[in-house]
Amino acid sequence: MEADAKPEADNAGHRQRVRERFLKLGGDAFEDYELLELVLQLVVPRRDTKKLAKTLLKEFGSFSGVFSAAPERLAKIDGLGDTSVAHIKVIQSVAVRFGRDRIKLEKPLLASWSELIDYCRAQMAYESIEQFRILFLDKKNRLIADEVQQTGTVDHTPVYPREVIKRALEHSATALILVHNHPSGDPAPSSADVRMTREITDIAKPLGITLHDHIIIGKSGHASLRGLKLL
Structure with a gap:
């Protein structure tokens, strides 16, 4: 024994x-x-x-x-x-899966923000490499799909704004929420994060697609570019 x-x-x-x-x-x-x-x-x-x-x-x-x-x-x-x-x-x-089902209920995603953050943290906070995911929403802000578009290295993920919008059009989405993680643990957005987000906004807006937010997930918490008035 x-x-x-x-x-x-x-x-x-x-x-x-x-x-x-x-x-x-x-x-x-x-x-x-x-x-x-x-x-x-x-x-x-x-x-x-x-x-x-x-x-x-x-x-x-x-x-x-x-x-x-x-x-x-x-x-x-x-x-x-x-x-x-x-x-x-x-x-x-x-x-x-339980967390994803909770945010896929018929209520608008923006009305269940805490569940969304909990879900994203469960998915991404402890990943060892960066992961860029997109939440595609319908006109009532209900979740259509949640997709990981890119994975990268410990501190970088290549994101192509036109590919993001192309996928949104394929889903007939009218709104997006972008999410990615910082494996370092610090969710503070980088200048590249801000620049990429604005590029996606500039392409999406003329097509009638709204970018609600870009959320960055870290071990120590999360950051919202809209909350930081960077969007």
Whole structure:
């Protein structure tokens, strides 16, 4: 038996108590390590997952960072094998899909801004390379499609404004929201970000396409070019 493992009966009893507490109080009553411990019970059988949860949070910095971590990095953690790593990534995909479904409801996207930011952060905040995505909206500002148009390097993604507008016309979109991430963690827009956004606006406007915003996602938060009066 591993030195840090609890006796099997004690561990089973602890797991049961954690589950019962969750059902009684809900996830909001749990610290990050406690909720992660509970999740890990689903993917790592017959092991004390409290210590593993704390190890993962220390290594990856946050709850979201654990699930967004690359599989090869997760595989280096003692206690995680190929199957458990795969299960963690499945759970991440479920969370992202849930978030996407929430913003695809019939209500206008601009009326569910907090859900949009949460969704974008779940998708992009912990990516190791830049990713440029476009949210295409109809005349009622409902989501038509969410597409990653380009991926790049750790600090640059090539964006071609005419290709953005071409895709908008293909979707019959009347409005756009641009989103990209800064793997450095700092969401402050660069001069290139501002220049590219204005170029897209200049092409879109004569065609009756509105650019609502360009959101930049970082580990430390997000920035809105419209909110910063740069759009």
